[in-house]
Amino acid sequence: MTTATTGSASVLTRLSTVLAPLAGLVLVLVLAAVTTPQMYTPDVVRIVLFQVGIIGIAALGQTLVLLTGGIDLSISGAMAMTSVVLAVTTGGSDGRLVAGVLLSLAAGLAVGLLNGGLVVLRGVPPFVATFASLVLVQGVVIAWTGGAPSGRIPAGLSWLGQGRVLGQVPVPVVVFALLALAALVVLERTTAGRRVYATGFNPDAARLSGVRPGLVVVGCYVASSLLGVVAGMVNASYIGYVDAALVRSLNLDSIAAAVIGGVALTGGRGRVGNTLLGTVMLAVLLTWLIQLGAGAGARLVVSGAVIVLAVFMQGRPVRIPRITAREKDTT
Amino acid sequence: MTSVAAPRGSRAPRLAAFSGLVRRGGAVWVIVLALVLALTFARGTGFWNSGNIAAVLAGAAVLGLVALGQHVVVLGGGIDLSVGSMVTLTSLLTAVLVDGYPIRTVPVIVAMVVLGAAMGLLNGSLVSVARLPPFIVTLGMLYLVSGVALTVSATPAGRVTAALTDFSRATLGPVPAPFLVLVAAVAAVWLLLARTPWGRHLYAVGGDQHAARAAGVRVRPVLLGAYVTSGVLAGLAGVLLAARSAIGSPTAGSGLELSAITAVVIGGTSLLGGRGSLLGTVGGVALLALITNAITLLQLPSTWTDLVRGLIIIAAVAVFVVRRPR
Amino acid sequence: MPETALGARGVTKSFPGVRALDDVTLACAPGRVHALLGENGAGKSTLVRILTGDESPDAGTVVVADRETRLGAPREALGLGIVPVYQELTVLPEMSVLDNVLLGQERSRRGLLDRGAQRELARAALARVSLEDLPLGTRTGELSLANQQLVEIARAIARRSSVLILDEPSAVLSGDKLQALHDVVRAIAAEGTAVVYITHLLEEVPALADDLTVLRDGKVVSSGPATDYTTDRIVREMVGRQVDQVFPDPAPPAGEVVLRVSDLVPVGSSAPPAHLEVRAGEIVGLAGLVGAGRSRFLRTLAGARGRSQGGVDVGGRRVRGSLTGAIAAGVALVPEERKRDGLVLDLTAAQNITLTDLRQVSSAGLVRTARENAAFDEERERLGIKASGPGQPTRQLSGGNQQKIAIAKWLRVSPRVLLLDEPTRGVDIGAKSEIYRIVRELAASGMAIVIASSELAEVIGLAHRVLVFRDGAVVGEVHRDPDSAERIMHLALGTAS
């Protein structure tokens, strides 16, 4: 009898540890279902999936950086830069697509190296380092294009943003799934992933164990920028033109997705699953808000409230700090 | 990053003196000084005429107040992304509520400060009582408060009184009145940080929450105080902004949060909390105000402004930021 | 005056997987020093946290001044005069000494800090721990670990206390500073305060304690007046068996010179260049007072900090002055601050062990869990690590077992030179003797070992010869003989004739 109770109790606790992080997502899904019945039609689901793809790709890069205890505000800069580089270097012709892609990746590499270099070599706080490089990237793009970037993205790339797999699933979400799988394997299974976590948790101990935290951190910033470039390519090929409106915007979606999912800003804590969760939640939220058709004000209020509520519901143990728990909490 | 205290590998003495300067927030002033010298050299009369000085100082007032609040929150180990939206809401409400009635001016100003405090209290409660990460809490508040502002009015609305506009344009010598408000706020925050138990506790909580708690510090009220301070200063900034614009706008303060954080960090304050100097933050504000001024004074090509801004910020942080404790 | 200033009644506390305290009852009388002893992980610190309201017990109650009391936070305990100095440092490195001493007990007038009163109070408290010369404005992070610990003790002393709890205060102290600590503890007890004193240095017990309690596996196994206990008995109670405390003579080193240090000057040091040769199988001890430069020397050897001059050769080949260079050459350092530098506490035991050489347990960049677990089992076997399994977070292990992991991770790379910095700090006596055994065995297997320790008996007992450091310089070399202890102390203090 006793064993039976304890047994079911432990199943319950185990269940709750699995379900707790999902609570926020469930909340959003239920809210969406109740208020907008059309939310679960195939068309809308496809839009959500597309959003998952486009937010998720950048969020993966962001996750890597967050795991090292950093943050990358320059991702949206890398995205905007990509569409400009693609358009300008190819002039819209498929023939030069490869060159355009390579150049975009090179530019992304440069941004990543700049971020990583500032953080590692100069010890600049990541928040400011990447914000400064965002301003710089925007500045370079504006100076280069005279402020009005424009041009065509080669049609040969349009499958990336507009295509569907099996006639239904948007290509971006497939790309995201593949990249997420790769990130999952890298983080959980490879030596590189182990080094990322070790560096994020304790760079000093990692360094003294022969890990080179500098290289790890730079690597993560580079990966983040390169994923930003991929996200930028998806975005550019989605619309097919350079979208000047995106050049100046600071897009916090990738950070929000990772952090809402439970990746800590202090480094080391977080998995690809967290990011996936946060990404889906954000994608549902953004689509739901459009479907809701509420005014701009109400929409912002709802998204702000839902983000805080969802994180609150994620069943973070309301724990009072202990002297033993020396690690700084996310607070 | 663990914060257990231990001597680190000692630096070369030359660097140590320099890092002392950085620590006390003096370093950013080196760049400010260099920029002032460069501007004097390039545009002597244009820069030093009282109108331009007034323009620089007045431009610094709103950002300065917001950065001051940010400074306090960051010292406590947090971050406040919602300051820009709080400025937006309070400035919009100032104009909408005053709406040209002189009798309403004072009550509305008081109400805005209270509103700022209330929003700060909400931030602070979510962070310290519900123990949610400040980044998420204040990001959510950023959306929420901007949404409220847009709901109040989607178009520019309301009108402040002549007294308020006059105040925003009044000067004492070359010093604009809004700047004097900033000076007073700096003095008040300095007093709070350097001369009250709460100030000590804030440094302690920012440096190591667990250690502070072990020493008997009440963490919650300290954090609440920090966010409330930030909210109050944002409320004041909102009133100043409304006075300057004479009218309320639902987007007035957008983007201020990033400028404020940048100013704080350029000034040598650690985003990890527990270390920072007010002098540095004020220097950071001065630097950002001067960059804007310099770009116009030097008549740089408009397409180069962001490039220049980015380069100066990178130069400032790369050269002058204290290395992260290892 | 109450009979029991502070006590516990039937206190039980469990963490996932461990019962840290099991029905613990304890009573500390006013005016007496009560030593709390036990192996690593016996539950001493957990008990302290419960007694100070930092943690709440699963069952049982805390007794304050003869009354059962519920404590919600350290602040409440402080309000009742229960003042703790926790095992981990809680000074804030970025704050000044003054602010650290007065943290949580600032004196203010009309809301503003009363700076005169503050200074006076801090001065008085610092004077009691022999830090009267310390400028109050110094940034605490700039102080040596020992002085930081004293600042923390000064903070506790500055409070009016009926109970003072010191959790391993002596771990980072030596010489005069340790003496000053003992003096102040006695003085405070004489004033009527109950003192709870936790230590792994058993020679402190007869010198300080009036009563003692021994914990083993979360249970009180013995309690009574200190005079009833000999060191042997204490050890027996703690470990539950006899521990071999004598250091047999080490086997003479047979091998050729493995490590050769010539003209070495660490960056930032103004001391004269250091020389050292260590043979395979040889153990060289480094002695000196706290801050004498031993750690700096070891860190420089390991490439963890730069050298401004000189060179290090291993097996006749010059070693590059970087961490990776040193590791590649077979030099491994087990650093003194285990929790900060030695381990990634949030990774599992197995993950920490394999961090130094991930290639061993991976193929094509993929970590093979089976191989990783095998590596863990191997080290568990070799060092006698007690952990629930390879997947246990290192944070949850007891201090001694953490230290074994910190050593084990370096054994994975089969180093030729092993540098151990304070390998037994904060480690209980049972684990200590195991670590001694391990060090001996490693030397016997042909490793060259350099070991820095503040415990004189340990250096002398383990090493073939001892280098003595003072003010960053090697001031002498002492070989194993009956009065080496005295000679080392004289050299370290600069009183050698």
Next chain:
Amino acid sequence: GCSTEQEGSSSSSGSSAAEDCINADEAQAEYTASWTSVKEAFGLTDFEPVDETVCQVDGEQWKAEPKQGDSYRIAFAAQGPTNSWGVLSDEALKYHAKELGVDVLYAAANGDATTQVDNIQQLTSQDPDAMVVVPMGDGISGQVKAAVDQDIPVVLCSGLLPDSSGAVSTVTRQYDLLGSAYAEWIAEKLGGKGKVAILSGLAGVPTAEYQKAAAEKTFAKYPDIKIVTTQYTQWSPTVAKTVAQNLIASYPDLDAIWSDSGYGALGVVQAYQEAGKAVPPITGDSINEFIQATEGTDVQYALSTFPPEMSSTCLDTALDLLKGEPVLDKVYVDSPSFTDADGAQYARDDCDGGLLVPSSAPEDLLVDLKMCKAS
């Protein structure tokens, strides 16, 4: 000053202003003409201009010699090169200034009203002869007033401010005109009955909100037209496309889309084409890309422009003031409007997709800015 009265409420009856007004019939006619031309272009039956009194300003009052040197220095508080409109607005003025031999003191707001407040204060402190301001929002009114109070004539360009700003003249195309003309066209297309979606630009930004308000006012006249949803596109085709995909999913039977921008319209057209559905009648400003993308399709649209080149007219107005010549207090710029019936002719294959067509900017400037290829 603790009055319970609302300030300025008694004096703003407009009677005093009306007395001063030298009614320029010619100008009034020009204003009406700008409405009639749209009416004709869109084939509207019922489209009357909103009431507006245009007066002549006495230029004598502002007549002045150059304060420094022998050429005028005109301060230009510009939007900044945040998009192709901003670039052309900035550059057209500078180009014209060069033609006239006038110095320009330039400051970019990068689309932000708060920045512009600082800019205007700073420009004022440099004591220019006159100032041209592309207003980023009503929030700059106070600072404009301060400039005028310092005897610097201010000409507002491509935007409006409340009368309290004291600006001497306003040179612009009317937002009301565009917003209501698009709405009226849709209403006629639908025969006064149907479901309409509104796609506005940026929430809270006056240029977007005023046009939207005008549209809503117009639609309100038709009880059978239902505005099913209002969305914001941030003037980004990417955002607009996502929004449009959502519209297709939730309102499959949408009859028309009112959009305030060509960028928004571009995204909408793509979304519908990809979904294999007919694009509902749509409006927006006429960017090259949109016309090219709809060429050869049966997409029905009504386009007009808010020409950036009007900034050169703004400069002329400022200089007229300085020369003491009479100017109008409101100069309403006209520009081509057209529908899908004759849209194709405006496409310019030699020019960039972002160009607002037809452009009256000098050809060599367009080439210089790499917006068009040299022919």
